[in-house]
Amino acid sequence: MYYKGYRYLLLLLLFAATSQAQESAEHKTLAIRNVNIIPMTTDNQIIEDATVVIEDEKIISINEPIPEGAEIIEGEGKWLIPGLIDMHVHTLTDGHFNTTYPTRAAAIFTSTQDIMLPFVANGVTTIFDLNSMAGHFGQRNEILRGDVIGPRMALAAMIxxxxxxxxxxxxxxxxxxxxxxxxxxxxEFIKVYSQLDAETYKAIVDEADKQGLKVVGHIPNVFRGRIEEAFVPHFGMVAHAEEFFKGTEGEAEQDPEHLAQLAKENGTWVCPTLTVIVSAADQGRSLDGLRSLSSLQYVHPLLQSKWLTSNNYNKNATPKSLARLERMIAFNNRLVKALKEAGVPIVAGTDAGTSGVVWGFSLHDELELLVGAGLTAEDALTSATRLPAMWLGIDSVVGTVEVGKYADLLLLEANPLDDIRNTRKISGVFFNGRWIDKERIDAMLSDLARRNSANKEKFEWKKRGEL
Ligand SMILES: [Zn+2]
Known part of the structure; x- marks a missing residue:
């Protein structure tokens, strides 16, 4: 009952924003011709050589005549999939940089469009921010108004x-x-965190359910050695696979099948975030990989500098800590397999915004890692489309390619079911019905990279006290 209330509220928000955007944006009809659709519905029957018509922000028809005056997008030999959803991100806001009043250092500010561009470039059309603040509501409004092209934002308050x-x-x-x-x-969501005591944690999960809010988060440290107790009714999703690792560390045998069963019986979903631990281990060994990461140029210069010059993974690394990360990676892979076998819904998330994990780009890494851990390419795509939309309660409006849904879509050059790495071969993206082709994506990215590198110099000046 509460869940329905929450869902209604969320839909209301989506629709309220839509009618606003409709008034301000010009009416536009787009038609994708001769395209292969991978709808990501439950039966997921591929529709070959299809025509998809998009009007304003929605898909209005599939395989029906193209309305007169529609802008045509040639889809021959291409593949259309739902926009991707990253279920664990930390989006930057201006508040992140903690400027001290009345100091003015213009170089450190950033625009919402610059923050959202890496998601746009990678076809990530919905994100779940797991430590949201007031600034995120502002960003969400800018996107909903249509002033900024960016993903739909689900926001969790962390306790x-x-x-x-x-x-x-x-x-x-x-x-x-x-x-x-x-x-x-x-x-709309609550995130529980590591230092909560057992009774407070249980009260939070219970109260969140009473208030119609779903709960995602860590398994608090207090449950180490007694992880079963953390699986209380309405604990909706574990935010990392390694929460299970930490919760059973030191136990003679860490039994992924048993842990998967706990999640299954409690109706708890799992967002493994494999990529963040793989990246942490890599940064622990050396910063060379991060330094040569091609997506680093799209990260705000202050963060680039922080990741490269004051990197805790690297500074605090010891042979022992690196070996532990390797054990964690192996465990995470075994857990993903066990979750799949137990039928626990897995959703894709990255922890983007933490050191070395770049927004948008990292979701494609995660899909590849999920396949490496034993999911099929179709499972991996499901974990980043239909399933997360379901968990967020927005599956009636996004998450599949179907008539009536918002046109949050990716047009790919090759079939991702053949090889999951094909999700990176982006021909263009649709955000809420707005078409952005590869050429425009590339132009926007190189403009951002150029400004970031110019601002890097400003930081050097700032350090010398000239700004
Ligand atoms: Zn996180």
Whole structure:
């Protein structure tokens, strides 16, 4: 019952924003001709040589006559899939840089379009931000108004225990209060974090359900050695595979099948985020890989500098910590396999925004790693399209290629079911019905890279006290 209420609210938000955008944007009809559709519906029957008509922000017909005056996009030999969903990101906001009033250092500010461009370039049309702040609502509004091309944003308020800043709760009643405050601030989701005590954690999950908010997060450290207890009703999703690793570390045998069963019985989904641990191990060994990462040029210069000059994975690495990361990677792969066999829904996420994990680009890495861990290419695509849309409660409007859905789409040069790496061969993307072809994507990316590198010089000046 509460879940329905939440879902209604979310749909209301989507639709309210849509009618606004409709008023401001010109009416436009697009037709993709001769394209192969991979709809990612449950039966997923490929529709070959099809015509897809998009009007304003929605798919209005498949294999029907093209309306007069429609702009034609040639799809011959190409493949159309739903826009991708990254279920674990940390999106940058201006607040991230913590400027001190009244200091002015213009070089560190960034535009929402620049922040969202890597998602756009990679066809990531929906993101789930797992530590959201006021700035993210502002970004979401800019996108919904149509001022910025970017993904749909689902926002989670993070609640942690212990000491520190942010939403901290160390008693069940504080936990419940934090949930109610997050709801009043407009959040649709709650993220639980590592330092929560057992009773506060349980109260948060229970209160979130009462308030119609779904819960995602870490398995709090307190459950180490007694991980079963963390699987309380309405704990909706574990945000990393390694939460299971940490929760059972030191136990004689870490049993992925048993852990998968716990998730299965509790109805808890898993977002493995394989890529962040693989990247952490790589950065621990050496920063050469990160330094030569081609997507690094699209990262804000301040973060580039932080990742390269004050990289904790690298600074704190020891042979022991690196060996532990390797064990974690092996465990994560075994867990993904066990989850698949147990029928636990797996969704793709990356932890983008953490050191070395670049927004948008990293989702394609994750899809490849999921296949490497034992998913089929179709499973991997499902984990980044239909399934996450379901978990977020927006599967009636996005997540598949079907008439009536929002035109959040990727046009690919090659079939991703043959080879998952083909999701990188992007011919163009549709964001809420807006077509952005490869040429425009490349132009926008190189413009961003050029400005980032110019701003890098400004940082050097800033360090010398000239700004
Ligand atoms: Zn995260």
């Amino acid at each position: 942690n225990g212990g000491e520190g800043s942010g939403r901290i709760a160390n008693t069940p009643s504080d936990g419940r209060q934090s949930v109610r405050m997050a709801k009043a601030e407009g959040y």
